[in-house]
Amino acid sequence: MSAVAETFASRHGSAPTGVWFAPGRVNLIGEHTDYNDGFVLPFALPQRAVVAAAPASGARSRVRSVQEPGAAVEFSAATVVPGEVPGWAAYVAGTCWAFREAGYPLGEVELELDSDVPVGAGLSSSAAVECAVGVALAGLAGSRIGPTELARIARRAENEFVGAPTGGMDQMASMHGREGRLVFLDTRDDRVELVPFDLPAHGLELLVVDTRAPHAHAGGEYGARRADCEAAAAALGVAALRDAGPQDLERIGDERIRRRARHVVTENARVLEVVRLLSGGADPRAIGPLLDASHTSMRDDFEITVPHVDVAVEAARDGGAAGARMTGGGFGGCVIALADTDRVPAVTAAVTAAYAERGWTEPVVFAGTPSPGAGRLL
Structure with missing residues (x-):
């Protein structure tokens, strides 16, 4: 029992x-x-x-x-x-x-x-x-x-x-x-x-780093991003940003709304490319740059990252990760890092050291396994 x-x-x-x-x-x-x-x-x-x-x-x-x-x-x-x-x-x-x-x-x-x-x-x-x-x-x-x-x-x-x-x-x-x-x-x-994701067969591991940063959609920021996306779709005359392409973005006059839309449009394209690579039998390391680009987009265009996650992503890359990004709704939470199994200790140590240098609570790192x-x- x-x-x-x-x-x-x-x-x-x-x-x-x-x-x-x-x-x-x-x-x-x-x-x-x-x-x-x-x-x-x-x-x-x-x-x-x-x-x-x-x-x-x-x-x-x-x-x-x-x-x-x-x-x-x-x-x-x-x-x-x-x-x-x-x-x-x-x-x-x-x-x-x-x-x-x-x-x-x-x-x-x-x-x-x-x-x-x-x-x-x-x-x-x-x-x-x-x-x-x-x-x-x-x-x-x-x-x-x-x-x-x-x-x-x-x-x-x-x-x-x-x-x-x-x-x-x-x-x-x-x-x-x-x-x-x-x-x-x-x-x-x-x-x-x-979609197949057999990392052990390729000598890889996906690390999940719980940054221990408070994760809350603080001050209605999650709802604000959703409202920005709705405003972008309305400006483009589409039902949802799913229906927009990169060529449409310049038609959005408001610079902030345009950046929000750019994240969603490019993120959709990144998802499709990851699916194409993995479904086609590519080495999963090939998705590393797409994970990196996703984080940059969330940080710069959608503005949902915080120092704890940005530091964790940068440290994971410095430690040898093939790619890293924040995962989840933002404003705290977790980071994922794709790493060769033999690089896992170095990636973990790099993130832990970066937090210690800043006097932050030690992060919790564990393997993310599709279950x-x-x-x-x-």
């Missing part, structure tokens, strides 16, 4: 009906393109949220989290609405609400939640919780719901219940992840293609 199942059994005096999981994700490339109907290329991580669940014996649902000591949070899954449940439990209650709104059968539930996805690191800890709860609700109800539909339910919870204006990449990666594969997603129609998407454990 898993640890969360044992915790559930000790609290309730009986085993859960089942245990379900959903992973966090790292985005290899394709930042802020998802809400522009563009292309993204994430993969699911080994780190995941795990939910032990059973039908509730009473008239209300209850959820506890190992990471949030204290009393259970209670709500009615049958009637809960946005704004009713605050804090961390909003991701759980919101998924129940979105599941119900989608027309699927939903009873009151007892949930025990645990997660080893780092919170605030830009690795989609919230999407992991939403998707884990989603697959648990489907399992308890006996509903056969496909991964894309469950991802849409989880995204609606995040957008409309929690109020975070994110795209759908995080939930789709969590649901569709596969060992040794990247999830190439066309966000316009949610079409998924799995299975959401499912049932027990």
Whole structure:
């Protein structure tokens, strides 16, 4: 029995009906393109949220989290609405609400939640919780719901219940992840293609550097970037920046809006080129310059990096990485670095030393390994 199942059994005096999981994700490339109907290329991580669940014996649902000591949070899954449940439990209650709104059968539930996805690191800890709860609700109800539909339910919870204006990449990666594969997603129609990413076969490793910088879409900056993109699309007369090309950018009069659009247009092109290279059997080292270019674009055109991530990227390159970039929504979070296996110690040491020189908290470095998407454990 898993640890969360044992915790559930000790609290309730009986085993859960089942245990379900959903992973966090790292985005290899394709930042802020998802809400522009563009292309993204994430993969699911080994780190995941795990939910032990059973039908509730009473008239209300209850959820506890190992990471949030204290009393259970209670709500009615049958009637809960946005704004009713605050804090961390909003991701759980919101998924129940979105599941119900989608027309699927939903009873009151007892949930025990645990997660080893780092919170605030830009690795989609919230999407992991939403998707884990989603697959648990489907399992308890006996509903056969496909991964894309469950991802849409989880995204609606995040957008409309929690109020975070994110795209759908995080939930789709969590649901569709596969060992040794990247999830190439066309966000316009949610079409998924799995792309090979067997780094060990090429003597490579993808390092994830948790910069430990506070990761928050501070001051509404995430929403501001989204509004800039909408303004750019309106200036060009297109439905979304997915429909624009480099030749269109000079038609945008506002210099800031033009730079925002340039990032999205060039980032989409970089995603497609990475997919072309990897699908064609190229040495993955060939994508290094595209990772570098993506970071430069996020730093200069989209202005979403912070000193912690810029220093980590530069140090990783100095240490011998073939390419490095910030990953995630920005303003903190994680950096990824593609490196030869024998260069991993040097890359790690270079980043750690750069932080020590500045008196910053030591970063956490681990290998990012494409892993299975959401499912049932027990």
